[in-house]
Amino acid sequence: MNILVLVKQVPNTTEMMIDKENGTLIRAGVESIANPDDLTGVELALELKEKTNGHVRVITMGPTQAEDMLRGLYGMGVDDAVLLTDKRFAGSDTWATSNILSAAIKRYPYDLIIAGRQAIDGDTAQVGPQVAEALGLPQVTYVHDVTHYETSSLTVIKSLEEEKLTLRLPLPGLITVLSEAREPRYLNVKDVMTAHQKPLETLTFDDLDLSLDAVGLKASPTRVKRTYTKEIVQKSPVQTLSPEDAATLILKHVVGHH
Amino acid sequence: MTKQTHALWVFIEQRSGLIQPVGKELLSEARRLADTADRPVNVVAVLLGHEMHEAAQSLEAYGPDEILYVDDPRLEHYDVFPYADALTRLIKQYSPTIFLLGGSVIGRDLAPRLSMRLDTGLTADATHLALQEDADTLLLEATRPAFGGNLYATILCPNTLPQMATIRPGVFTEVHTPHTKAQMHVIQFEALEAPKVVFLERKVKQRSAQDIAKANVIFSIGRGAKASLNTAKQVADALGATVASSRALVDEGVMVKDQQVGQTGKTIRPNIYVALGISGAVQHTAGMDKAELIIGVNTDPNAPIFGVSNISIVADAHAVLEAMASQLNAIE
Ligand SMILES: Cc1cc2nc3c(=O)[nH]c(=O)nc-3n(C[C@H](O)[C@H](O)[C@H](O)COP(=O)(O)OP(=O)(O)OC[C@H]3O[C@@H](n4cnc5c(N)ncnc54)[C@H](O)[C@@H]3O)c2cc1C
Ligand SMILES: Nc1ncnc2c1ncn2[C@@H]1O[C@H](COP(=O)(O)O)[C@@H](O)[C@H]1O
Numbered sequence: 349m350n351i352l353v354l355v356k357q358v359p360n361t362t363e364m365m366i367d368k369e370n371g372t373l374i375r376a377g378v379e380s381i382a383n384p385d386d387l388t389g390v391e392l393a394l395e396l397k398e399k400t401n402g403h404v405r406v407i408t409m410g411p412t413q414a415e416d417m418l419r420g421l422y423g424m425g426v427d428d429a430v431l432l433t434d435k436r437f438a439g440s441d442t443w444a445t446s447n448i449l450s451a452a453i454k455r456y457p458y459d460l461i462i463a464g465r466q467a468i469d470g471d472t473a474q475v476g477p478q479v480a481e482a483l484g485l486p487q488v489t490y491v492h493d494v495t496h497y498e499t500s501s502l503t504v505i506k507s508l509e510e511e512k513l514t515l516r517l518p519l520p521g522l523i524t525v526l527s528e529a530r531e532p533r534y535l536n537v538k539d540v541m542t543a544h545q546k547p548l549e550t551l552t553f554d555d556l557d558l559s560l561d562a563v564g565l566k567a568s569p570t571r572v573k574r575t576y577t578k579e580i581v582q583k584s585p586v587q588t589l590s591p592e593d594a595a596t597l598i599l600k601h602v603v604g605h606h
Numbered sequence: 607m608t609k610q611t612h613a614l615w616v617f618i619e620q621r622s623g624l625i626q627p628v629g630k631e632l633l634s635e636a637r638r639l640a641d642t643a644d645r646p647v648n649v650v651a652v653l654l655g656h657e658m659h660e661a662a663q664s665l666e667a668y669g670p671d672e673i674l675y676v677d678d679p680r681l682e683h684y685d686v687f688p689y690a691d692a693l694t695r696l697i698k699q700y701s702p703t704i705f706l707l708g709g710s711v712i713g714r715d716l717a718p719r720l721s722m723r724l725d726t727g728l729t730a731d732a733t734h735l736a737l738q739e740d741a742d743t744l745l746l747e748a749t750r751p752a753f754g755g756n757l758y759a760t761i762l763c764p765n766t767l768p769q770m771a772t773i774r775p776g777v778f779t780e781v782h783t784p785h786t787k788a789q790m791h792v793i794q795f796e797a798l799e800a801p802k803v804v805f806l807e808r809k810v811k812q813r814s815a816q817d818i819a820k821a822n823v824i825f826s827i828g829r830g831a832k833a834s835l836n837t838a839k840q841v842a843d844a845l846g847a848t849v850a851s852s853r854a855l856v857d858e859g860v861m862v863k864d865q866q867v868g869q870t871g872k873t874i875r876p877n878i879y880v881a882l883g884i885s886g887a888v889q890h891t892a893g894m895d896k897a898e899l900i901i902g903v904n905t906d907p908n909a910p911i912f913g914v915s916n917i918s919i920v921a922d923a924h925a926v927l928e929a930m931a932s933q934l935n936a937i938e
């Protein structure tokens with residue numbers, strides 16, 4: 349089975365800070381990580397590879413720093429890594445990103461594409477289904493488990509708000525996975541040793557069958573009109589209390605209220 | 607319906623023939639938005655289903671000008687292929703200006719696929735909507751908390767139609783508009799695309815905890831109170847309250863996604879929300895600032911949670927939870 353995994357490099361959002369003066373993000377010094385849902389996608393792909401004697405290729409679009417992340421994924425055991433990087437890609441919204449990713453995907457053989465459910469920096473959860481649409485593939489989003497595979501289909505469990513559905517996805521197809529599905533494996537020593545020698549395939553706009561009005565900030569249909577911060581005005585006087593007094597105050601309101 | 611009038615469409619989600627609350631919430635908000643505009647804006651409820659004529663008619667109560675109901679056996683249960691196909695055909699035929707969809711699991715499966723098929727922009731998880739009127743354009747301003755901290759972004763889709771946005775369940779409230787009449791269109795299409803994914807089995811999820819959206823009293827735990835999660839559960843149990851959390855604890859795997867409050871978790875309106883060790887990032891407060899009484903407990907007197915708290919307590923959340931536990935023990 350040929351499996352492609354879409355992995356996004358994201359800033360560790362729990363550490364994001366805002367510049368109070370101008371309301372912009374302070375990016376300097378913020379650690380970059382592979383998006384958590386995507387690592388689960390890599391894990392699922394590696395499991396399927398082991399079972400089917402398959403091949404796993406990861407694809408990422410981003411700045412050249414994403415190389416380090418890709419080397420880390422080699423350390424987990426992926427076979428090939430592709431970096432899509434070009435100034436002309438900068439500022440792409442999810443529509444443009446999906447155009448770029450799907451143009452790249454078309455260059456490789458695949459039975460299954462795995463994306464994360466959502467990237468923690470934007471939480472849009474749009475790129476998976478958009479790539480599926482661009483490639484005309486069937487999709488199952490919010491995959492909680494993969495239970496069975498055959499050459500022509502994959503059986504998965506999809507998690508909805510109040511129910512779980514068992515579904516059979518015909519291949520080729522695309523799934524988006526939840527990080528609850530699997531704990532990603534640790535790097536293994538042997539793969540880490542060879543990770544830095546492995547070739548990284550780097551592709552730019554010119555390598556892809558794409559037109560300029562499908563990529564980048566200008567082509568993106570969505571525009572940020574403005575960003576702003578809301579001044580925090582304390583809504584009630586702040587009282588410093590002993591734990592006992594605080595507990596009594598809270599219980600006074602809560603007791604008998606259900 | 608003429609093409610000249612601006613139309614604001616709302617996708618009405620149904621499951622097993624039952625209209626889901628999020629559709630009514632969005633319809634109510636669409637009515638409110640349309641009424642703020644100087645020019646006529648037609649609010650249109652769009653329902654896809656099978657043998658749901660009565661349910662379609664009942665949407666009148668939420669104030670649409672028109673109801674588009676597509677009846678087809680392939681639309682009885684949600685599948686992205688027939689749904690995206692039916693909506694694409696409707697949109698090509700009527701050219702709506704704006705299209706709002708619920709940010710449920712179904713909406714988030716459908717909306718991106720549709721936006722790609724139509725080559726138009728989609729804003730995810732908007733928490734505030736407004737209209738911007740220019741000479742001959744009507745733009746949707748979809749605002750969402752952006753990236754970390756206290757930052758909001760207002761997003762437009764100025765050059766392509768329809769301008770699409772998803773909104774999470776619970777963000778807006780249902781408003782009944784009495785005595786309204788909506789024009790009903792029942793539509794049938796030839797040969798909608800067939801589903802490709804095969805349905806095998808359905809299981810109702812085991813409730814890992816009480817539904818936080820239905821609870822009256824919530825004790826919500828953030829990173830600053832994580833080590834006292836068990837105490838919080840005991841205290842909540844004793845009081846008949848429910849435990850929820852910030853995304854930080856879900857990311858760390860100690861709470862499940864169902865219990866996450868916020869923009870990308872649940873939006874809730876309990877009577878009492880006690881935030882323990884939660885900083886109060888906008889993504890969090892987007893999901894709880896409509897609670898009736900908010901009590902914030904934080905060691906930092908400048909924590910943003912105090913911007914939405916009716917009672918603001920500077921104290922150590924661990925010690926407060928311990929004290930509540932022992933005061934409750936003393937009562938028993
Ligand atoms: C796209 C996106 C979507 C997001 N969606 C959500 C969402 O839906 N819900 C959500 O919650 N978050 C969401 N977040 C994350 C959000 O921005 C915050 O990072 C998160 O809410 C922080 O969680 P926290 O307040 O528990 O932790 P922290 O920010 O680490 O805050 C901990 C707080 O505890 C206080 N504290 C420390 N020790 C104590 C003590 N002993 N007693 C009392 N107080 C103490 C600290 O002063 C601090 O205020 C999202 C982020 C992004 C980028
Ligand atoms: N720049 C990117 N490079 C590779 N994969 C991406 C990129 N952006 C999004 N994805 C994939 O799409 C998923 C959903 O992303 P998002 O729509 O941004 O929430 C992610 O979990 C990734 O699998």
